[in-house]
Amino acid sequence: NKPQTLLLFSDESFDWLGQNPEYAARWAALMIQVIAQGNRICMIHTVSRNLDEMLAGLSRWMPLYMTGAIEPYYYPKTRDGLFKRTLFIAPEIAAVISNSVGNMEDEAANFLITDKKAVRALTSEYNNLLALCRPLMRIFTSADSQAYNSILYEFEKESADAIVKAESFGILTMPDVVVDGIIARMGQNDGQEIAEYLNIRKQNFTEHLLTHNFTEIVTIPALDKMKGGRLRVALPDTLPRQDVFYTQDELILHLENMVTLLKTYPNYYVYIDTMNKNEGFMLYVKEDVGVIVAKTSAPAITFAINQSNMTASFWDYLNGSINRHRDPQLNKKAVIQRLQALIKQLKD
Structure with a gap:
């Protein structure tokens, strides 16, 4: 496939990513492979996370940031955190999405979507959110x-x-x-x-x-x-x-x-x-x-x-x-x- 920019956003908990070291290592290796194939990543961060979680995230994403292929952003307005959303999108290919209320991520449904029309709609949703965001860091x-x-x-x-x-x-x-x-x-x-x-x-x-x-x-x-x-x-x-x-x-x-x-x-x-x-x-x-x-x-x-x-x-x-x-x-x-x-x- 032609290299593209993956679109990532989640204000749900990322605890699942660090709980199993073997899974975390496999995830990191696959993400490095994705970037090595010429893809880039646009990521909207959640700045309301506690500091330990933010530092753990920086450590986890460090090898990816070092490639220069990640563009980090954040949404500047206050949100109440009641309704949470995850959007992981490979435009024109597939998307993984979920929704949850409060801290009930474990009870939420996760959807893998490959229908191109639905993926385009989700891509538009992401881009509308991105338009309201600002660069998070240099x-x-x-x-x-x-x-x-x-x-x-x-x-x-x-x-x-x-x-x-x-x-x-x-x-x-x-x-x-x-x-x-x-x-x-x-x-x-x-x-x-x-x-x-x-x-x-x-x-x-x-x-x-x-x-x-x-x-x-x-x-x-x-x-x-x-x-x-x-x-x-x-x-x-x-x-x-x-x-x-x-x-x-x-x-x-x-x-x-x-x-x-x-x-x-x-x-x-x-x-x-x-x-x-x-x-x-x-x-x-x-x-x-x-x-x-x-x-x-x-x-x-x-x-x-x-x-x-x-x-x-x-x-x-x-x-x-x-x-x-x-x-x-x-x-x-x-x-x-x-x-x-x-x-x-x-x-x-």
């Missing part, structure tokens, strides 16, 4: 580094409180000497340009610390992993083409710089996460501005979102995960002591 792969850098610059110029959570320690608190060493190991031909761009970002970061809070949520890795040079540098911001790991000396310098920033800037906070959720993603949220979600390993892919409901969901999620002490300064002192103890362990 998607960047390693081939889009210049466009992504431009978006990230505008995002970081916005004045707002920010929270970032990653598997490793953030690029904005990394000393210049560590940045230079890592870029050299990456073998980037444009290493000087990358370093200058990162320097601009770091200047914006310190300027905003004078007026707005910046909270970095970090996970302390196992000591043997850090001493053994197996801690991956979280560099989704520069869209790396390879995984890069800290040397022990680089890690010490980075931690020492974080301690200096904690002592220097009242608006800079570090919270140590013991749950280690959302492994594999960097989440970077600015309140009422937007959110950046990036995969922290190669090959890189990044999502830039400014839809208000999703931004608020990500902000509330990260803000709620922070164990704020009644006196933030006491918490800050405890974090400084924890980081200083870690530095001592790395030096021993």
